[in-house]
Amino acid sequence: MNHTLPKNRSLFDRAIVGPALKAAVLKFDPRLQVRNPVMFVVFVGAIFTTGLWLHALIAGGETSPNFSLAIAGWLWLTLLFANFAEAMAEGRGKAQADTLRQSRRDVQAVKLSSAQRTSKQTTVAASALRKGDYILVSAGETIAGDGDVIEGVAAVDESAITGESAPVIRESGGDRSAVTGGTRVLSDWLVVQISANPGETFLDRMIAMVEGAKRQKTPNEIALNILLTALTIIFLMATATLLPFSIYSVSAVKALDPSSQALPITVTALVALLVCLIPTTIGGLLSAIGIAGMDRMIQANVIAMSGRAVEAAGDVDVLLLDKTGTITLGNRQATNFLPAAGVDIRELADAAQLASLADETPEGRSIVLLANEHYQIGERQAAGLDAEFVAFTAQTRMSGINIGGRQIRKGAVDAIERYLREQQSVLPSDVRANVETIARAGGTPLVVADGKRALGVIQLKDIVKGGMKERFGELRRMGIKTVMITGDNPLTAAAIAAEAGVDDFLAEATPEAKLSLIREYQAGGRLVAMTGDGTNDAPALAQADVAMAMNTGTNAAKEAGNMVDLDSNPTKLIEVVEIGKQLLMTRGALTTFSIANDIAKYFAIIPAAFASTYPVLNKLNIMGLASPESAIISAVIFNALIIVFLIPLALRGVRYRAVAAAQALRSNLLIYGLGGLIVPFIGIKLIDLLLVGLGLV
């Protein structure tokens, strides 16, 4: 049962388009339509013009039946396209949810009467498990629900959730104790205490989120909807009052020239004008943009627990980043050897390598490699040497090797000092000076001693991940402040912060210090984002505006956060911010585009609508549209088709670059504002030419 989550689906995946078309038709349900005020106006207009068509067909109406049929037909298509956009966005989530749902099949669980593995066992369905129950999961079995490991260590395959096929270790205690329902134990066994009732599990919430089943409008979406509704009301008034204006104008014209053929504007033309003017482009794509934003999070393997969190991510102005794993590689590495006075550097390198041969920690490996690379001290095989290895213990806090009568040790400075004292020797002052220099520069010094002689110091350093400095620079240009959180002392922290290029740091961080730092920023009006995985991170995660918990973290951390990173990669917080910004930008860009479109539509429809009253208004027909009918139909067709053309943009989001606000505004305004002015002139003209060419008008 190894189904990994498909990532990077192509935009118009056949598996999504088919069901989306079906869903688009089902969305004609008036109860769904009424939830979107802009599109509901189109809905009513479509019904109305359909009625006018039937009336024209049966009893003869104000326009030819063909004209009202064309308008009615294209209004229905406008709605269908908007429905389709939403269904497409939802469809991508649904496909994801179906995959997830397969891992939720009802499994049997071995329920224990108490926390002991040996206690009484009963077999129950997973759906019967409640919070606080204990279960035993053995190798090959699927874990029946979310919970914490109480006893045991096991390799767990979490690919169903994370898409990552390498198994992870889960064990009781510490920050690796959380297990997720639907994942599979590969080896050994676990006693798990269930932490969520059926229907409330992580998997359930994830399915609900990706499906958009519980989707609520986000605050900014609500505000934008208000603006769009207000515009719709204005245009409704502008078009509704046009009928009395037109009747008055006709009587005024006829008073002057009784032979005039003037007729008032037709209701069909009014409905067409209304639908063209109201912001249908953004109105039709708004919910698709929101769903697609969530979807992009899922593509990035981040599950946001609410749309609100995605939106807040765009607003974040402070990022709290854990040093280890986010800014630096998880482990320190040896970067330099500093010999004591009178000691050859090769001797130090040689001794350091010997002392580290049996040291399998990444630090130890890096010492061996450094000696090899820089001083060509060939890597010796520990097994082939006639030597006794001294392992690191918490008591001695040294490791080393006894070889050919030499006793080589490496360790922290205080440990080696104690060792030298036992040998009736002391640490030379120049070595001590080197130790201090290294510590001040943010490194970790290890001293190497050979018997009574202190040979020198190995400099271990935190290695800042590649590209981070540039990344932080980008964030700074976007107005986002980065703060490094570390348990190191302020001196070390300052050095690493400077090297990584973060704006600030919190040294000797405790969970309390983290929490108060977040509160401090928030009191200053800033929005704070952070990542965390441990139980002690939970209060800070709950306080932060955007809190990304690691999937490997504890259930407490996942509960407290408002998003979970399935890859457990803290660096992804930056990506999350970008997705949030892109979501907001897409909304703004399409709103601007939609409103800018109206100018051209006026030039198409106004001369056409009053052609019989004031033929002179044809001077405003700057596009040279063939006839009043073709002008109105072309505008309506353009209005419908533009929704389809913009679906990819709505789903993918507008192009995002890390630039300052002023620059982002300028380029987006140029593309979507100016583009929105010009594109409809061209589009409407082309459609008009096509209609004429096909002999349809």
Added chain:
Amino acid sequence: MISNIIIQIGSFLLVLLACVIPLGRYMAKVYGETPPMQRVFGPIERLIYRLLGIDAKTEMNWKHYAVALLGFNGLGLLLLYGLQRIQAWLPLNPQQLPAISADSAFNTAASFVSNTNWQGYAGETTMSYLTQMLGLTVQNFVSAATGMAVLIGLIRGITRRSSSTIGNFWVDLTRSTLYILLPLALVLSLVLVSQGVVQSFNPSQTVELLQPIVNADGQTISQQTIALGPAASQIAIKQLGTNGGGFFNVNSAHPLENPTPLSNLFELLSIVVIPAALCYTFGIMVGDKRQGWAILATMTIILLGFTALAVGAEQAGNPLYQKLGVDDQASTLQAGGNMEGKETRFGIVNSALWATVTTAASNGSVNSMHDSYTPLGGLAPMVLMQLGEVIFGGVGSGLYGMLIFAIITVFVAGLMVGRTPEYLGKKIEAFEMKMAALIILIPCVTTLLITAIAVSSDAGKATVFNSGAHGFSEVLYAATSAANNNGSAFAGLGANTPFYNTWLGIAMLVSRFWLIIPTLAIAGGLANKKLIPQSAGTLPTHTPLFVGLLIGVVLIVGALTFIPALALGPIVEHLLMSL
């Protein structure tokens, strides 16, 4: 010709800009902790508070502020209505003018309380001196002061953080009147008197004509009645308070209301000086003067654009004349242009400039007859009003209207930079958008509805004096003027009928107070919020780009709403005329 235009408009702009900084700074101090000129005004201010039992230290939340404002204006409405109804029995009525009809009194009361100063009546033959002074002039002051109070409330809402209050309405009202409007009006009245504007309690004078004339009925007319009255004092505040209601019927075209080109310049300046300076005051109060300059630049650019349109259209003259072989072009022998309805002492440029300034600012006083303008020349003032009276606009109300447009602009533009929108450190959320939407919506909807009612009812059509598209323009202009609290009249429409008095009266009250309440609600909402610090990710709202965007939003919202109606009025009239 071009240089003449540039000199006339340029000198007006220069003097205006020169006044902006000192007056703006002075006004910022007036609304601060320690108002200036305490020796003069302090005792009077404290006396007012003591007499009225006002605790100047009490802060109000937006609802209390709104209630106080509505109560005060409601009372003003009743008093002004009553005064007109019983003026026949009150003193200072040398002409023995009768009481005013109910509908006209309602219309005038609504008009002056709402700072619209639409006049359905002819001043000198309708209103007694007492009504003009105690009723109209008082409202000229306090309706202006009301607008300034609302603005200051909104600015406090923007600058305060996590606060539930936005100031004290009584204090803001008193200070606006006492420290700003009264002294300026006093100075301006004296200047106007020096130019020959009348200020007198004498009844109208009858004089012998130097050259008797024979009228159409063959009667010889040898006498003329010259209306007098305490005009200068009312004209000063009529201009300064963006009221616009003239003492005489023809307003500032009247030789005793606006006698010289110099008086014209002063009256013109005083229309926009407070609205312009308030932009600077705003900049000081929000702690970033660039914000004020950006708003002022926005207003100035839009005004100049429409002034250019109006001056250009008027100077170009009338193509119908040209077809008849009449030379109306500028040349060394004549100034040329469409001089119908304009005073020769002002000429094309100062008439067209006044027309655009008075409609950009919500003043509405005229020094020429807009009905006689060319279609495009008449379109400029109409569109300036339809933009919602935010290009300078009413004192206070113009700037708070423009700030609402800025909030809408920030909303759309802010999204485009990838953040939820904020203006001057305050997040713009659903509540603010709801209120801002109402503010944009109400004048548009009112204008369109009143026009629609007028052109579909017999009562409305009965007093449209012109035929065709021009008649439609006249109705649209009147509805626009009332529903945007301007008060400018196009003329050509008999508006002193029960129909227009009632509908336009309602429109004026709705547009004034239904905009003030949501504005105060926004002030209250913003005051409650935290202040978000500026960063590179924040949309800058002082740059030329933002100014351009704000201009775009103001024009597009206005244009999109009114283009269909304008197409049936001035636009088609223009196209027909140039056939």
